Amino acid sequence: MTALDDAPVGQQRGTVDELEAVRAAMRRGPSDRATRTQHAKGKLTARERLQLLFDDGKFTEVEGLRRHRASGFGLEDRRPYTDGVVTGWGEVFGRPVFAYAHDFRIFGGSLGEAHAEKIHKIMDMASRAGAPLVGLCDGAGARIQEGVTALAGYGGIFQRNVRSSGVIPQISVMLGPCAGGAAYSPALTDFVFMVRGTAQMFITGPDVVEAVTGEQISHDELGGAHAHTTLSGVAAFAYDDEASCLADVRYLLSFLPSNNREQPPAEPCADRPGRLTPALRELVPSEQKRAYDMRAVIAECVDSGAFFEVHEAWAPNVVCALARLDGHVVGIVANQPVALAGVLDIKGSEKAARFVQFCDAFNIPLVTLVDVPGFLPGVDQEHGGIIRHGAKLLYAYCNATVPRVSVILRKAYGGAYIVMDSRSIGSDISLAWPGNEIAVMGAEGAAGVVFRREIAAADDPEAARRQHIKEYRDRLMHPYYAAERGLVDDVIDPAETRVRLIDALAVLRTKYVTQPSRKHGNQPQ
Numbered sequence: 001m002t003a004l005d006d007a008p009v010g011q012q013r014g015t016v017d018e019l020e021a022v023r024a025a026m027r028r029g030p031s032d033r034a035t036r037t038q039h040a041k042g043k044l045t046a047r048e049r050l051q052l053l054f055d056d057g058k059f060t061e062v063e064g065l066r067r068h069r070a071s072g073f074g075l076e077d078r079r080p081y082t083d084g085v086v087t088g089w090g091e092v093f094g095r096p097v098f099a100y101a102h103d104f105r106i107f108g109g110s111l112g113e114a115h116a117e118k119i120h121k122i123m124d125m126a127s128r129a130g131a132p133l134v135g136l137c138d139g140a141g142a143r144i145q146e147g148v149t150a151l152a153g154y155g156g157i158f159q160r161n162v163r164s165s166g167v168i169p170q171i172s173v174m175l176g177p178c179a180g181g182a183a184y185s186p187a188l189t190d191f192v193f194m195v196r197g198t199a200q201m202f203i204t205g206p207d208v209v210e211a212v213t214g215e216q217i218s219h220d221e222l223g224g225a226h227a228h229t230t231l232s233g234v235a236a237f238a239y240d241d242e243a244s245c246l247a248d249v250r251y252l253l254s255f256l257p258s259n260n261r262e263q264p265p266a267e268p269c270a271d272r273p274g275r276l277t278p279a280l281r282e283l284v285p286s287e288q289k290r291a292y293d294m295r296a297v298i299a300e301c302v303d304s305g306a307f308f309e310v311h312e313a314w315a316p317n318v319v320c321a322l323a324r325l326d327g328h329v330v331g332i333v334a335n336q337p338v339a340l341a342g343v344l345d346i347k348g349s350e351k352a353a354r355f356v357q358f359c360d361a362f363n364i365p366l367v368t369l370v371d372v373p374g375f376l377p378g379v380d381q382e383h384g385g386i387i388r389h390g391a392k393l394l395y396a397y398c399n400a401t402v403p404r405v406s407v408i409l410r411k412a413y414g415g416a417y418i419v420m421d422s423r424s425i426g427s428d429i430s431l432a433w434p435g436n437e438i439a440v441m442g443a444e445g446a447a448g449v450v451f452r453r454e455i456a457a458a459d460d461p462e463a464a465r466r467q468h469i470k471e472y473r474d475r476l477m478h479p480y481y482a483a484e485r486g487l488v489d490d491v492i493d494p495a496e497t498r499v500r501l502i503d504a505l506a507v508l509r510t511k512y513v514t515q516p517s518r519k520h521g522n523q524p525q
C-alpha cells in the first residue's frame with residue numbers, strides 16, 4: 001500500500017484535486033469519533049495545540065504523509081497518515097521554533113519506527129537551525145506491536161535530547177498520559193509543563209505498580225501535575241487547561257535565546273532604569289528572623305514587577321525566576337524566608353543548581369538575592385545526601401561564566417553563604433544591604449561553641465553568654481566587616497538595589513571568560 005491507496009474513490013491520480021483530498025484526510029485524522037473522544041477527555045488534538053503554540057496558528061508541517069511499514073498484529077491494515085505524530089515548525093513572537101505533537105487518536109500516540117524517525121528529523125532540523133524544540137506530549141510510550149524497533153526509536157530521541165542540551169532550549173509540554181519513553185525524554189529537556197487532570201507521567205503505570213508492590217494508586221495520584229510539580233520536581237509548571245499552559249510556553253520562550261550562541265532577547269524597557277526602590281527599606285524587616293516574601297522584593301526590583309517563576313510549587317524555600325532589568329533578561333535565584341526560613345535543603349539546592357546551569361548555558365546573567373540561615377540540619381537531609389546535592393549548586397555557580405551579581409539582603413551564614421554566589425566562588429559584583437550579617441554562623445550558636453567553657457564557669461552564665469554573643473556580633477558580624485575585606489564590593493541603600501543591579505549588569509555585558517580545556521567536568525550527582 002502507498003499513501004495514495006487511500007485517495008478518495010473517483011480522484012484521478014497525480015492531480016492537485018487528489019493532493020487536496022489526501023491532505024484533507026491527513027489533517028482530519030483517523031475519525032470524527034476519535035476526535036470527539038479526545039475532546040471529551042478535555043484534551044485538544046495535536047493540530048489544535050500547534051495552532052495555540054504558534055503565532056497566528058501558522059505551522060509548516062513535514063512528513064505529514066509519512067506512514068509506518070510495520071506488520072503483524074493487524075498493523076498492515078492500519079496505516080494512518082502522520083503515524084501518530086505531527087512535526088514541523090512555526091514562529092513564536094516572530095522567532096522560529098520547531099515542534100512535534102503526539103496524536104493520541106492514533107495508536108494512543110505511541111512511538112513506532114516511523115513516528116520516531118519523524119521526531120529524529122525535526123530534532124535534527126531544530127539543532128541545525130539553532131532554534132528551540134517544543135514537544136507536545138500525549139503518547140503511550142513505545143508502540144508495543146513494533147517491539148525493539150520502537151525502543152531503538154526512543155534511544156535515538158534520548159541521544160538527540162542530550163546532544164542538544166545546552167545548545168538549543170528544549171521544552172516538554174505534557175498534555176496526556178505519557179508512559180515509559182514518553183516520560184524519559186521530557187526528563188532530559190530543560191523545562192516540563194503539565195496540565196492538571198489530563199497529563200500524567202510515569203515509567204510504570206498504576207497496574208504495574210500494584211502488581212509489583214501491591215500499592216494501589218490512581219493515574220493522577222501517581223504521575224499527575226500535582227505529584228510532579230510538588231513532590232518529584234520532574235515538572236516545573238502546572239495549569240488548569242491547555243490554552244493557558246501553551247500561552248506560558250510562549251511566555252517562557254520570550255525570555256530565551258534561540259540557541260547558546262545568541263544573547264537572550266532584550267526588549268525596550270517601559271520601566272525607568274533609574275527608578276529607586278525605597279519600598280525595600282520597609283519590605284524586609286530588620287529583625288533577622290522575621291519572615292517576608294522574597295517575591296515582593298523581586299517584583300520591586302525587576303522591570304514592571306513582572307517575573308516568571310520556575311518550579312514555584314517545589315522547594316519553595318528557593319525562588320528561581322526569569323525577569324528583565326532595563327529590558328535585558330536575567331535569571332534570579334533567591335532564598336525565600338516564608339518557606340523553611342529560606343534554608344538550603346536537598347530539593348532547594350537541586351532546583352537552584354539546575355536553574356543556574358540552564359541560565360549559564362543560554363547566556364542569561366544571574367542575579368542572586370541572599371538571605372540564608374544555612375543548610376537545613378537533620379538526619380533525613382544528611383542521609384538523603386545534602387552534601388552531594390548542595391555540592392551541585394556549588395558546582396553550578398563555580399562553573400557559571402555569565403555575569404553574576406549578588407546582593408546580601410540580611411543574613412548569610414556558613415557554607416550557605418559561600419554557595420549563594422559569594423565573591424569567593426566567582427560572583428562578579430557582590431553588594432550588601434546595611435543590615436547584612438555575614439558569618440560562619442549566628443552569634444548565639446557561635447558563642448555557644450567558642451565560649452562554652454567560659455559561659456559554664458561564669459558566676460552568671462546567662463550574663464556571660466549575652467556578653468560573648470555581643471562580643472562576637474560586634475567583632476565579626478557588623479555590616480562593614482565583609483566590605484572592609486573586599487568580600488562585598490559595596491554596602492548599598494536598599495532603595496538603590498534596582499539601579500545598582502542594572503548598572504552592574506550593564507558593565508558586565510561584555511564579560512568574557514575562558515575555562516581550562518577539558519572534555520567535561522564530573523558534576524556531583
Ligand SMILES: CCC(=O)SCCNC(=O)CCNC(=O)[C@H](O)C(C)(C)COP(=O)(O)OP(=O)(O)OC[C@H]1O[C@@H](n2cnc3c(N)ncnc32)[C@H](O)[C@@H]1OP(=O)(O)O
Binds near residue numbers: 110141144154182
Ligand atoms: C521506552 C520504553 C517504553 O516506552 S515502555 C512503555 C510502554 N507503554 C506502556 O506501558 C503504556 C501502555 N498504555 C497505557 O498504560 C494506557 O494506554 C495509557 C497510556 C495510560 C492511556 O490509557 P487510556 O487513556 O485509557 O487509553 P487506552 O488504553 O484506551 O489507549 C488508547 C489507544 O492506544 C493504544 N495504546 C496504548 N498504549 C499503547 C502502546 N504502548 N502501544 C501501542 N498502542 C497503545 C490502545 O491499544 C488504544 O488503542 P485503540 O484506540 O483501542 O485502538
